[in-house]
Amino acid sequence: xxxxxxxxxxxxxxxxxxxxxxxxxxxxxxxxxxxxxxxxxxxxxxxxxxxxxxxxxxxxxxxxxxxxxxxxxxxxxxxxxxxxxxxxxxxxxxxxxxxxxxxxxxxxxxxxxx
Amino acid sequence: xxxxxxxxxxxxxxxxxxxxxxxxxxxxxxxxxxxxxxxxxxxxxxxxxxxxxxxxxxxxxxxxxxxxxxxxxxxxxxxxxxxxxxxxxxxxxxxxxxxxxxxxxxxxx
Numbered sequence: 001x002x003x004x005x006x007x008x009x010x011x012x013x014x015x016x017x018x019x020x021x022x023x024x025x026x027x028x029x030x031x032x033x034x035x036x037x038x039x040x041x042x043x044x045x046x047x048x049x050x051x052x053x054x055x056x057x058x059x060x061x062x063x064x065x066x067x068x069x070x071x072x073x074x075x076x077x078x079x080x081x082x083x084x085x086x087x088x089x090x091x092x093x094x095x096x097x098x099x100x101x102x103x104x105x106x107x108x109x110x111x112x113x114x
Numbered sequence: 115x116x117x118x119x120x121x122x123x124x125x126x127x128x129x130x131x132x133x134x135x136x137x138x139x140x141x142x143x144x145x146x147x148x149x150x151x152x153x154x155x156x157x158x159x160x161x162x163x164x165x166x167x168x169x170x171x172x173x174x175x176x177x178x179x180x181x182x183x184x185x186x187x188x189x190x191x192x193x194x195x196x197x198x199x200x201x202x203x204x205x206x207x208x209x210x211x212x213x214x215x216x217x218x219x220x221x222x223x
Contacts, residue, residue: 104159105158
């Protein structure tokens with residue numbers, strides 16, 4: 001297991017286009033998290049899954065954002081009708097549930113909306 | 115609202131000097147607290163957890179419930195400690211971590 005993988009590493013898209021990011025967590029981890037990070041800010045929570053169930057969503061997650069984890073393994077985050085304000089680093093992390101375990105983060109996907 | 119405050123954006127010290135990165139949280143219960151570190155061009159990684167009471171790379175952090183603080187300390191800074199440090203918090207229900215805005219630590223010789 002090589003840790004948490006995210007794809008793509010970079011994405012440049014035109015305003016109004018849809019984009020989809022993928023995250024492959026550590027296989028033993030049943031929790032998967034999505035965060036967004038902009039310049040000068042810490043990671044901001046978007047949503048998380050336990051197995052295939054989406055348990056919590058942040059108010060930051062507008063209706064243009066949707067996340068799935070269909071089989072409780074990899075996850076996708078889709079942004080529809082992208083806006084310039086969506087430009088950010090999108091981070092995925094995974095962990096075990098049921099205790100104060102730290103997260104293992106991926107390298108992130110940097111989105112630039114032009 | 116539950117939040118984490120890291121009051122310093124940048125902390126510059128000389129090699130060998132003591133380091134203290136401040137972190138305060140707002141929560142009335144028993145929190146779970148973490149420090150994460152991001153070295154240049156690397157991914158965010160866990161440095162230490164309060165529940166472990168461990169020392170990693172010479173860093174320690176003590177939870178002070180009275181002051182709602184979890185400051186990160188190291189007695190003698192090294193140049194390789196230069197990085198961005200984030201304090202993170204979760205409540206007892208185990209909800210997703212809330213991160214502070216981070217402090218950049220710069221250690222120079």
